[in-house]
Amino acid sequence: MNTAVAEKKPRLTTSAMIASIASEGQRVKAAPFGKALVEYAASHPEVVGLTADLAKYTDLHLFAQAYPERFFQMGMAEQLLMGAAGGMAKEGLVPFATTYAVFGTRRAYDFIHQVIAEENLDVKICCALPGLTTGYGPSHQATEDIAMMRGIPGLTIVDPCDALDIEQAVPQIAAHKGPVYMRLLRGNVPLVLDEVPGYRFELGKAKMLREGADVLVISSGFLTMRALEVAKDLAADKVDVAVLHCPTIKPLDEAAIVEAVRYKHRLVVVAENHSVVGGLGEAVASALLRHRVQPAGFQLAGLPDAFLDAGALPTLHERYGISREALGRRIKGWLG
Amino acid sequence: MTVSNEALAELAQCAWRIRRYAVRMGEVQGQGYIGQALGYADVLAAAYGHALRLRPEEPEWEGRDRFLLSHGHYAIAFYAALIEAGIVPESELDTYGSDDSRLPMSGMATYTPGMEISGGSLGQGLVIGVGMALGLRQKKNPAFVYNSMSDGELDEGSTWEAALAAAHHRLDNLVCLVDINNQQADGPSGKVLGFEPLAEKWAAFGWHVQRVNGNDLPAVVEAFDNARALAEPKPRVILFDTLMGKGVPFLEQREKNHFIRVDPPEWQQALAILDQNQPTPITEGVPA
Secondary structure (H helix, E strand, C coil), rough: CCCCHHHHHCCCCHHCCCCCCCCCCCCCEEEEHHHHHHHHHHHCCCCCEEEECCCCCCCCCHHHHHCCHHHHECCHHHHHHHHCCCCCCCHHHCEEEEEEHHHHHCCHHHHHHHHHHCCCCCCEEEEEEEEECCCCCCCCCCCCHHHHHHHHCCCCEEEEEEEHHHHHHHHHHCCCCCEEEEEEEECCCCCCCCCCCCCCCCCCCCCCEEEECCCCECCCCCCHHHHHHHHHHHHCCCEEEEEEEEEHHHHCCCCHHCCCHHHCCCCCEEEEEHHHHHCCHHHHHHHHHCCCCCCCCCEEECCCCCCCCCCHHHHHHHCCCHHHHHHHHHHHHHHH | CCCHHHHHHHHHHHHHHHHHHHHHHHHHCCCCHHHHHHHHHHHHHHHHHHHHHCCCCCCCCCCCCCEEEEHHHHHHHHHHHHHHHHCHHHHHHHHHCCCCCCCCCCCCCCCCCCCCCCCCCCHHHHHHHHHHHHHHCCCCCCCEEEEEEEEHHCCHHHHHHHHHHHHEEEEEEEEEEECCEEEECCEEEEHCCCCCCHHHHHHHHCCCCEEEECHHHHHHHHHHHHHCCCCCCEEEEEECCCCCCCCCCCHHHHCCCCCCCCCCHHHHHHHHHHHCCCCCHHHCCCCC
8 A cells, every 4th residue: 555545634434424324323223214114103003114125224124024014015116016006096095105215205206296185195106315415426325215205186295303303203294195206215214203202293394493593594304403403503603503404305284484584684504415406495485475575585405406425424415415515605605 | 706797787877987987088189098098998897896805985984995006097997986976076087287287297195085095106096005005904804905007107116115015925916917918118018118927927926816807897807806805814915907988989990009099089089979978878788
């Protein structure tokens, strides 16, 4: 080994971080989706599980172990996965269909649109690796899934923050009449919302997690966790940050958003684990304009409209502005 | 042969009436997939006049056999079959393809009683059929799922995803019906994307395969009966070779097009030809 190489900082590896977005030492819960589904299904025999060769990687393997006769392996065939889930729903079952978000949305879009959504069938599509939660590059990074799915009429879209959100969302999306697309965090999932007094996930509702006079961060998914971290960091600089968590992207809780923005002179930042095109940010902007609400400032802290790099997640989150530090820097920059 | 000559004669009448209804609907719109309707009428007659378990007065009866019209553009033929089956009244025929009609140009589940799925985005019926067949098995419901599709849908990858899955899951309650008229939007199927040898392909995918002349009514009926009676735990496919425009020689001979051009006076000419060749009704004796 030559000295030039030896003196370089050790490079992070991609594989070290693909299993979890949790940072070192963070409190986590293992497989909250799989556990919650097993629990719900115990008293709901109509619930079945389907996957496209990704049971282990979407935490659906727990359901398969608990209820082998209600688990259906569809193979690596996403059009079949969505179409067959629709067919099972037509027979009165409540299918949970899992795969990765890229395959579920991009590859099987027409089957979700035509088979499932057009007939308002009770299929719950739960997709892992949303946004930038893998370093495998654009083949695995679902940075535009929300934009795609928002275009489907009648489809409910859920982007949970942490293990608590997921375990509380599962019974609610199962009981909801109609199709649901849920972005799934799998494996060891951070647990943060249990520290917010009185918080519980409610389908269709945004929740104010903390108040603050200078900045309002409207966020979904694990960017809500980042927003809470940034709020703590900026408090040290005497910057007061409010966080409005919007785990249901569609239908959007416009009333809560309007109320949080109107009559308050603060910078509004929409933070999301998704492209700035077509995600929560543009949905919020549209809602504010339609309600004639003009915030003091408005910025999008999402992923760039670009094909993202491969690499280790901490590196990529820093590069694209959604790490704790990068998000904090962006917000401070916008404050001027 | 599992059906009597009398029953076959009645099915021939049934197919004749389906052709007449379809031509009358074509005339309402001045266009339509009439070539396919005429070609597929015998298969639909065998399905709705013989094979399917249905309660016409109760189209969503839980015990019904499910018939999925994957090729939504065959709606004109399918509505004719629904009229024949007594699920849709003949009086609605004049609304075909009109605003607020229950009979839109492409079949949709939310519009028409007896229409199980919204087809038309081709290659979706069979994957839905896999799910319904699994669902029926899960519920211990002995009904069959019939997925009806066009040969053009053999181009779609999802068809073969479903073919793999149906065999893997041993779906003996799933019957796939393929209309092979060898015509697609851009020309003869063999030139668009060759799919032969087709029987061998389905067999290699693990299906029980029959290939019959889809305009030979006794053979069609027998194929349905065989598919139902088969004891093997595998899905069944029936490949029907059909003739576009069957029963109206000037349409049979027209330059083969996916969407046959029919001039206004020709609708009445087609009806006249069908009427001249009405199969002998059973009350007047049974053909040998």
